[in-house]
Amino acid sequence: MTPQSEEIYILRRDGTESKRLDKQHEFIQQYTKPLFEELIPPGEIFAIADIGTGTGIWLHDVAKMLRQQYPTAQPRRYHGFDISADQFPITADDEFKFTVHNVLTPFPAEEHGRYDLVHVRFLLLALAKDQYQTALSNLTSLLKPGGYLQWEEFDNRGWTATPHTGPPVLFEICRIMIAGIAPTGISLSATETVLEEVTKAKFDDTTITYHSPIGEPQLQGMALDWLRAAASVMVSRSLLRTGEESSDADAVRRAETLLDGCEVECPEWALEVCRVGRISGRKALL
Numbered sequence: 126m127t128p129q130s131e132e133i134y135i136l137r138r139d140g141t142e143s144k145r146l147d148k149q150h151e152f153i154q155q156y157t158k159p160l161f162e163e164l165i166p167p168g169e170i171f172a173i174a175d176i177g178t179g180t181g182i183w184l185h186d187v188a189k190m191l192r193q194q195y196p197t198a199q200p201r202r203y204h205g206f207d208i209s210a211d212q213f214p215i216t217a218d219d220e221f222k223f224t225v226h227n228v229l230t231p232f233p234a235e236e237h238g239r240y241d242l243v244h245v246r247f248l249l250l251a252l253a254k255d256q257y258q259t260a261l262s263n264l265t266s267l268l269k270p271g272g273y274l275q276w277e278e279f280d281n282r283g284w285t286a287t288p289h290t291g292p293p294v295l296f297e298i299c300r301i302m303i304a305g306i307a308p309t310g311i312s313l314s315a316t317e318t319v320l321e322e323v324t325k326a327k328f329d330d331t332t333i334t335y336h337s338p339i340g341e342p343q344l345q346g347m348a349l350d351w352l353r354a355a356a357s358v359m360v361s362r363s364l365l366r367t368g369e370e371s372s373d374a375d376a377v378r379r380a381e382t383l384l385d386g387c388e389v390e391c392p393e394w395a396l397e398v399c400r401v402g403r404i405s406g407r408k409a410l411l
């Protein structure tokens with residue numbers, strides 16, 4: 126049986142994780158920019174839903190960009206949905222709304238067909254492979270006919286495909302994460318799974334573009350910081366899940382030691398493993 130969302134999701138939702146998500150956004154913006162794929166015309170976007178919004182950082186950046194570069198008298202609406210309110214920002218801005226909703230359940234009828242753009246980012250640790258179709262069907266219901274979808278995922282083949290070469294420390298990090306996370310049924314190739322589902326759902330103009338900081342040495346430091354923050358949570362939580370460690374402190378210590386080794390022996394892995402795939406498409410007109 127497919128596990129429930131809360132059994133799959135390995136990340137926390139505390140203040141540290143919120144800061145990590147905001148920093149991660151800042152890092153990936155350096156090499157995934159612009160915020161919208163080419164297909165999406167910013168001047169025609171007035172209502173945006175962000176699914177699995179977390180801290181809402183992507184929505185806020187989009188609002189800033191549209192305000193500055195595409196000023197208009199027509200009001201814009203930004204709606205973040207997430208299975209948990211724990212990381213929602215405190216906002217008094219009327220343009221923004223944040224609602225608790227599990228993407229695996231249908232959205233309320235009043236939300237159907239209201240949005241010009243639906244954005245999704247980084248649900249790869251939250252969905253089992255066989256849940257993408259349901260998630261896509263639910264979020265498609267939010268779009269107006271002709272509305273746009275942009276779904277971004279890390280290309281997790283960077284760690285799910287166990288390396289056959291490279292230093293033992295890399296092999297060990299991947300082994301631990303696969304043992305802790307793969308049994309939940311997540312897709313081992315999230316970008317390809319999204320692409321397959323969007324193609325099957327017959328979106329128009331479906332494309333996938335990959336974005337990576339390889340070849341941008343000025344991003345190496347940020348990439349290492351990102352890897353340290355993301356992998357130490359994933360490795361330590363995996364060690365606890367599999368029972369290889371029984372205390373949080375020991376699991377964190379072991380994860381940190383492995384990441385110290387990785388930083389010395391294979392720092393370039395940080396640049397490889399943060400590759401992002403962006404799938405975009407357009408809901409068919411009626």
Ligand SMILES: C[S@@+](CC[C@H](N)C(=O)[O-])C[C@H]1O[C@@H](n2cnc3c(N)ncnc32)[C@H](O)[C@@H]1O
Binds near residue numbers: 147177178251
């Ligand atoms: C890795 S965070 C990404 C947050 C944000 N999209 C970003 O890129 O900064 C994944 C988010 O998805 C949310 N999430 C997990 N399962 C979900 C579900 N079934 N439906 C909606 N949101 C979910 C989590 O609570 C978390 O906020």
